[in-house]
Amino acid sequence: MLALRLVDSGVSTLMLEAGEPGDPSQSASNHDAGDAHLFPVREEGDAVPSTDANRAIAVGGASARWNGVVTRVWPDDLRSGTAFGFGADWPITYDDLVPYYEAAEAALHTHGAAPVVGAEPPRAVPYPMEWSTSPTVPTVAERHATFPLAFGTRNGAPLRLREVEVPTFAASPYGTLLTGRAATRVIVDRSGCVRAVETRGRDGSVQRHSARHVVIAAGVVETARLLLLSTSSEHPHGLGNQHDQVGRFLHGHPRLRAALVDPTPVGSPSGVHRTYALGTSLRERGLGALAVDFNVGGTRGVVDVTAELEPAAEHRVALDHSWSDQWDRPGVRLTAWSTENDVRTRAAAEETLRTLTDDPVGEPALTWFHPAGTCRMAPDPSAGVVDANCTVFGVPNLHVAGAAVFPTSGPANPTLTVVALALRLADHLNALMR
Secondary structure, three states: OHHHHHHHOOOOEEEEEOOOOOOOOOOHHHHOOEOHHHOOOEEEOOOOOOOHHHOOEOOOHHHHOOOOEEOOOOHHHHHHHHHHOOOOOOOOOHHHHHHHHHHHHHHOOEEEOOOOEOOEOOOOOOOOEEOOOOOOOOHHHOOOOOEEOEEEEEOOEEOOOOOOHHHHHHHOOOEEEEEOEEEEEEEEOOOOOEEEEEEEEOOOOEEEEOOOOEEEOOHHHHHHHHHHHOOOOOOOOOOOOOOOOOOEOOEEEEEEEEEOOOOOOOOOOOEEEEEOOOOHHHHHHOOOOEEEEEEEOOOOOEEEEEEOOOOOOOOEEEEEEEEEOOOOOEEEEEEOOOOHHHHHHHHHHHHHHHHHOOOOOOOOEEEEEEEEOOOOEOOOOOOOOEOOOOEEOOOOOEEEOOHHHOOOOOOOOOHHHHHHHHHHHHHHHHHHOO
8 A cells, every 4th residue: 555655646666475375266265374384483472463473475465364454443542641651652643644534445445334423433534435234233232332443345255455556556667576585684874775685586596676765564573583683883783773662562353253143134234333432441440451342244243352551661572593494594583471450351352242141062263363562653662663763774775664563452353554654655655755
């Protein structure tokens, strides 16, 4: 999305992709794994968000796995440190994101219902495409302040960037797509600016690519790894890492799923209704918030409870010199153990689930989604890796896009905020290059 906005403005843009294009006619299930083996990781701890289940090393990236959920964060999600003593505040406000949320909703072909004031994050304009009929609210959800989730879809399925957006970029006279090359190092000169990005092909060939500005959009793990590997005499600990901040504050969303108490009427419109009301009070106790989704479809629905976990400094991505990857680089290890706060938040999520559902057979299914953090946005380099414009501290022409910059995540799905920040960064780069 950032690259499209740049070429639309006439900015020559090279997009480097480690994966291959694949076949746009393939279903997501055949395509979404991509080449995850290219970037293996080792994990330690019970609170490590699954990386391979949430990324795709291929053209189009994680959009190949996306379920299509489009939702904003709450204004207080960006100031949870000040408001609730949970995590750190973002150095930007909700109002800073509003125009980019609207642009991102359009870019993602968002379909949704009329806004439900008070139940969902504030919005002043309708979704680009409104449903004529909203999904049925299950009986169990009627007593809660719910709203129907919006979805980014094309031809009735979640949006896949490889189908239209990537070909549009590659067809632009200003856009160049280079696949099958892994970025292995960012080279910075003595002035502190990026001189080139070094890549390796699968045949072992090494190339260097120069640009006025470089954006790393390689996901939560690989973005941090690339910064840590890009050492020099001026940056002995890696880029943006003057205060040992790169790789820290890794966090994600654990989701519990169980059957709904009441069956969904056959033939009712399918969809998802969400409430934040059941989890916002936890923040007043210093815990993470919850999002509860009532999924309607078929003859019986399910309920999902998604928890906001603590972005602790000791949760991190770090280089592991005991092994190497196929590019002859040190390996990477993800470490995250549940904090006391995490344990209490997850217990509250389980209790919430028990109050909404029949006793499930065995334990409710637990799945991890939405890794974030590792290169968080902050007001100064002592507290993070990038500034409010997503520029790496100490390297004025190096920038980061993606959930890696999130100081906190709230309980909401991150995709819309990721795209909004990417569009905002594109506008910032356009202004710098005028």
